[in-house]
Amino acid sequence: MDTPTVLTAPKTTAIDPAGQITHDLLPQPFGKKGKIWTAILIAICLVGAFAYYRQLRHGLVVTNMGDYVSWGIYISNFVFFVAISLVGSLITAIFRLGNVQWSTPLTRIAEIIAVSAIVFASIIIIVDMGRPERLLNLFVHGRIQSPIMWDVIVIGTYLIISLLLLYLPLLPDLKIMNQVKMKNPKWLSKYYHFIGSFWKGTVEQIKINNKAIHRLCILIIPVAFCIHTVTSWLFATTYRPGWDSTNFGAYFVSGAFLVGAGAVVVAMYVFRKVYSLEKYITEKHFDRMGKVVVMLAMLYLYFNVNEYLVPAFKMKRHEESHLSNLFAGEFAPLFWFAILVGMVIPILIMLFRSGRKPLPMFIAGVMVVVGAWFKRYLIVTPTLLHPMLPMQDAPERFKHYFPSWEEWAIAMGSLAGALLIITFFVRIFPIIPIHETIVEKNEPAEK
């Protein structure tokens, strides 16, 4: 049997940089704050689960969705999750292929955000179905002509690719974790052994692994573009005010990159603060991510100008009530909040060097994510309230929508669930790649 090499990191801090890095980056048990955070997330998830139980028992009647707004907060949440998941391809794949080395500490953060988001995107779409068992009908009676079928295929594929892209770069770290003695429960040690004991770090293994990661990085980019383009087509292939656009795919993809990058910035700040990772996630990372976010926010703002200004200039009859409602009507506060808080203010903050420091970046990142969530709500709901063919004598309640407590609880439960996946992942695995960091630190010396 392989004798584990015990890296006694704390004793070797002064002379062994690898040991120090390992010690700094190994996953740590939850402290008091970590336990409280996890308990809060579990509590929110449980409330969401109870609300879903009520929905299963009584049907979709517990929601405030109706004949007009048949896609409410659930689908807004779904689009948000799909959007945020796109960051996996940006940070991991695009930066990796572009040989952007400063992104190394961010790759795993981006990938776990992508995986947790795509898992809950899949769950929330099932929640939106009054009869979840009918999901099976998609596979039994599915039509390849339907964008919904494309979405199911592409989401499943993206989830598999994201999991692989999370797992393969983790293998060298698993070797380290199997070697280092950590105060872990037995099951966790067994788990590490089960998923990574075969990794010996031989030349051949490294070569194959690098090859596989490279292929995955190439593969994930078109699939990531597809996942969000297809999601946009769920809207754009229907003839409705606000959705009837040829621009929707690019508009959605640019928005997805922005929210994903914003989420990474928030996660960077939190992990840096909680696990004292200042040496690894430096101000340089925030500065560079700030520039990336500014660029993405400007791009998304540009698409927004296209999406709203051109129809507003023409003001076709059917678009008129929808746009007036957004610009100056019932949804105006939310609309301007999403534009200003989700794009304009973060741009103004991060445009300047002092705004690209960790704390202002964190605040701007939170603004981007919150603004993006409301933006998805604005894409889905106001359009449904303005059908091209209004019903005769539609009751007044059809013309307004505000989610019921069950909808809020489920939506918040799903957001908490995604955060819970990230939280547990950080507890079990190193959030910054240990092996890659060691290799990169050693590279100048080798050169």
Next chain:
Amino acid sequence: MNPLKNKFWLPLFFFLASFTSLTGQDSTVHTLILGISYYLPADNIPYLKVKATEKVERKFIPQKDIIASVYINEETEANLLKKTRTDEKGESIVYLPAALKPLWDSSALMKFIVSSEAAKIFEPASSEIEITKAKIEIDTSTVDEVKNITAKVLELKDGDWQPVNEAELKIAVKRSLGILPAGEEELYTTDSTGIAVAEFNKDSLPGDDKGQLTLVAYTEDNELYGNIFAEMIVPWGVAPQPDTTFFDKRSLWATRFRTPYWLLTLAYAVIGIVWGTLIYLFFLLLKIRRLGKVSV
């Protein structure tokens, strides 16, 4: 005095002045227009429709949440039909309770009163109508291939149904989203026998799946009789023939067994390439695993 302060006094004054004038406007009493109409639909279950509006700049604006009391014959507690609340269209429907059937049967002439107390910004309002019980009988006949619709208006007088002379009514065909005049005229007037005849001139009118049309004869806001309806189903329409010629064609809107070849090819090629690569990657993972075990 500080000049800066002076600069702000003026806008503040205007703000307060406009605010006062706004609140002053709200405190004025508005006039509510309360109306009541009588309906006897084809199913013979009569009801009353209360409508609350306010006239603002030549427009009648519906008023919702107006509480109105509807009475039969006289405004007493015993004759109260219902206390009702108007909806967002300013309307409310009141059916006659079964308990008042003896009172309903006692006379051919009925009076309905609607009243509201002072509420919100409105002063009290009331309105009343007097209705003579009436009905319409509808029938059809075909003479020399000309289809005629005969509507007979009858009123209850001295316990008998007697024909009504010179009653105005409409004879039409019921459509999904409205009413289509059945003949040349918009409005018909009964003769001394209470009969009005419309010549049906709508050939090739799409009907239901059996080609049936629903004819309707009705009075509209008649001062004496209110709104009374009669209906009859006739096989005078054309059954729609769904276009099935494209059923066997491959298209984006066809069944899953009729997917266009180009889409099938494209979709399966993309799925094949992506999943083929994924399977290859799984194979690489297995290879890494095997190498690890071999090196042990």
